[in-house]
Amino acid sequence: MSTESLLDAMLKHDRFHNQNKMVPGLAQRAVDNGFDSLTAKQQAVLEPFLTEKCDGVTNPGGHHNDCQVILVGDDLEGAIENEMYYGGLLCPSCVDEKEHYKAEWERIQRE
Secondary structure, eight states, rough: OOOOHHHHHHTTTTTTTSOTTTTHHHHHHHHOOGGGGGGHHHHHHHHHGEEEEEOOOOOTTTTBBOOOOEHHHHHHHHHHHTTTHTTTTOHHHHHHHHHHHHHHHHHHHHH
């Protein structure tokens, strides 16, 4: 995983839609020329976007797991890529938990 790959995924999934126009421009410049080609101030503008808190999952009983994982790197990129499918940004552990609930529900429906 690279910062450039993560920023590219963010651009493709419109993660900067509510931001100043400069932010997606800097992200695109980093994708095209490398994050290290940006000045320290430009990198500092993008830094807050390089981490996100996991949204966590709610079990069938309505209890939210209150996940505290901070997503970075590959995990954040994967979460962005799968956000529409899972209905939120999920860490690998929460993806497993959500898939488990889904499999259990499907099993119950078959019975």
